[in-house]
Amino acid sequence: xxxxxxxxxxxxxxxxxxxxxxxxxxxxxxxxxxxxxxxxxxxxxxxxxxxxxxxxxxxxxxxxxxxxxxxxxxxxxxxxxxxxxxxxxxxxxxxxxxxxxxxxxxxxxxxxxxxxxxxxxxxxxxxxxxxxxxxxxxxxxxxxxxxxxxxxxxxxxxxxxxxxxxxxxxxxxxxxxxxxxxxxxxxxxxxxxxxxxxxxxxxxxxxxxxxxxxxxxxxxxxxxxxxxxxxxxxxxxxxxxxxxxxxxxxxx
Amino acid sequence: xxxxxxxxxxxxxxxxxxxxxxxxxxxxxxxxxxxxxxxxxxxxxxxxxxxxxxxxxxxxxxxxxxxxxxxxxxxxxxxxxxxxxxxxxxxxxxxxxxxxxxxxxxxxxxxxxxxxxxxxxxxxxxxxxxxxxxxxxxxxxxxxxxxxxxxxxxxxxxxxxxxxxxxxxxxxxxxxxxxxxxxxxxxxxxxxxxxxxxxxxxxxxxxxxxxxxxxxxxxxxxxxxxxxxxxxxxxxxxxxxxxxxxxxxxxxxxxxxxxxxxxxxxxxxxxxxxxxxxxxxxxxxxxxxxxxxxxxxxxxxxxxxxxxxxxxxxxxxxxxxxxxxxxxxxxxxxxxxxxxxxxxxxxxxxxxxxxxxxxxxxxxxxxxxxxxxxxxxxxxxxxxxxxxxxxxxxxxxxxx
Numbered sequence: 001x002x003x004x005x006x007x008x009x010x011x012x013x014x015x016x017x018x019x020x021x022x023x024x025x026x027x028x029x030x031x032x033x034x035x036x037x038x039x040x041x042x043x044x045x046x047x048x049x050x051x052x053x054x055x056x057x058x059x060x061x062x063x064x065x066x067x068x069x070x071x072x073x074x075x076x077x078x079x080x081x082x083x084x085x086x087x088x089x090x091x092x093x094x095x096x097x098x099x100x101x102x103x104x105x106x107x108x109x110x111x112x113x114x115x116x117x118x119x120x121x122x123x124x125x126x127x128x129x130x131x132x133x134x135x136x137x138x139x140x141x142x143x144x145x146x147x148x149x150x151x152x153x154x155x156x157x158x159x160x161x162x163x164x165x166x167x168x169x170x171x172x173x174x175x176x177x178x179x180x181x182x183x184x185x186x187x188x189x190x191x192x193x194x195x196x197x198x199x200x201x202x203x204x205x206x207x208x209x210x211x212x213x214x215x216x217x218x219x220x221x222x223x224x225x226x227x228x229x230x231x232x233x234x235x236x237x238x239x240x241x242x243x244x245x246x247x248x249x250x251x252x
Numbered sequence: 253x254x255x256x257x258x259x260x261x262x263x264x265x266x267x268x269x270x271x272x273x274x275x276x277x278x279x280x281x282x283x284x285x286x287x288x289x290x291x292x293x294x295x296x297x298x299x300x301x302x303x304x305x306x307x308x309x310x311x312x313x314x315x316x317x318x319x320x321x322x323x324x325x326x327x328x329x330x331x332x333x334x335x336x337x338x339x340x341x342x343x344x345x346x347x348x349x350x351x352x353x354x355x356x357x358x359x360x361x362x363x364x365x366x367x368x369x370x371x372x373x374x375x376x377x378x379x380x381x382x383x384x385x386x387x388x389x390x391x392x393x394x395x396x397x398x399x400x401x402x403x404x405x406x407x408x409x410x411x412x413x414x415x416x417x418x419x420x421x422x423x424x425x426x427x428x429x430x431x432x433x434x435x436x437x438x439x440x441x442x443x444x445x446x447x448x449x450x451x452x453x454x455x456x457x458x459x460x461x462x463x464x465x466x467x468x469x470x471x472x473x474x475x476x477x478x479x480x481x482x483x484x485x486x487x488x489x490x491x492x493x494x495x496x497x498x499x500x501x502x503x504x505x506x507x508x509x510x511x512x513x514x515x516x517x518x519x520x521x522x523x524x525x526x527x528x529x530x531x532x533x534x535x536x537x538x539x540x541x542x543x544x545x546x547x548x549x550x551x552x553x554x555x556x557x558x559x560x561x562x563x564x565x566x567x568x569x570x571x572x573x574x575x576x577x578x579x580x581x582x583x584x585x586x587x588x589x590x591x592x593x594x595x596x597x598x599x600x601x602x603x604x605x606x607x608x609x610x611x612x613x614x615x616x617x618x619x620x621x622x623x624x625x626x627x628x629x630x631x632x633x634x635x636x637x638x639x640x641x642x643x644x645x646x647x648x649x650x651x652x
Contacts, residue, residue, distance in 0.1 A: 076495035090486040
């Protein structure tokens, strides 16, 4: 039994069947990639996992508990963090504050009224945030507004913010979209490092095959809302069905 | 000190000194000089400066930190005023129970309105709050007349019960508001040569409460809670996917700022024990938005500056009428004098709104950070000229 079990999930948008009978099992402490052509339903599936969308039928279980019907912040508190396609960070706040917020969220839960304490006295939180920034090589920028960082560093920060919560499952939605090659390679290295050093499961949606084949241990190919094949990267590479889905029937 | 860092503490100290010395600072011109009309150091206006300062400080906790623009904050001010006057009618003329009740009632009222309005964000939130405030205003005018006394406004009368006080004084008049016997309207006048400075009990009570409000606001700004509020403004999506529920945070900010408004309303009634529905009208809600933006939303000192600025215009600029203008330009030939008076006329006196409006437009276009940003730019100019004085100029400009 995997850490994440998706069973018979269906989702329709009007006349469009976005997801049809999706079954997916993500094993603990693996990197599982979900690939597929545009419109295959990858993002819809991800949104069903984090509570942004509710599937019409089917079940989504995380560590044996259903996530359906829970609010996104509750699902996050269960141990699922998400990295977005365009980095979602607190642009008006400094890099250090950005890093402090998830650590507060982990310590204090969904809401705590700490209006008369000083955030400068939260030494434990600050130390943890500083250590995390050191790991990410962002410590020189910690007093900078995060909006003025480069795209690659914003991505690093966002991944770091997710890790600061020590999630059990990290979901990445095209983490290298729109990045230069050097930034892409940096991100791959960072993710590899995370995979090696931490007790974490990673599910990744990606278009860039270079990224997928450098990281994934297991790959699910999605086409027109349904899983086509699920296998190891080696077997996926030469799979005729995958070529067909990506390149059209004539190429097969 | 007091749980503040050095910079915030010196800001608090500067505001405290300014507030305590206001009777001197606001009366720089001798009483019988031509410039005396620019003196703002009379009790009524000084009270307004600090009371609306409190109102704006509270509004800024909501708008400056979370970015939720409420267009209905005057409703809480009005509710606070009504509660205070009822306390004067029923309990006693001491201002403390009245102020406490106004804060509590405004807090409960804002909890209700905030709970409903915060289901939406952005413009829909603004419209919901506006709708609630206008509803309160219209209700106060019509069906709630038994509580609000409708158009006349709620006033004290000679046959109010006043359980812990007297219905009427020995000479048969309505008793005045007091702080454990210290009458709010009592003013000590100090005459130094041609100058006259007025020290009013009511003003000092308001000033002390303003300093307390300001201190609490600084603590909130610097707390983890304040950081969360800024996070809501910055990126609500990330907030949610970081396992934080933004609603209770925003609601807490809304209630706190509602309580500040209630305190301001209670103080208005304590200085002058009457409350009218017009205090809840949308123009009054708009005024506090103007104050905050003019001074600098999201900064600590900005709202206080903005409140002072607008109240000064409202009370001083509006008094410059044609005859005053004629006396200013009387040294010129008649034709020129009339021409100048005609040119200046639309901007002063009854036209003070025009000057304020133009000023507001200029600030929003050229100084998006409000007057505080203006101060920072001036300070930067000075710093460039005299690098040695850098320390001094940072102190004189309250950055946040």
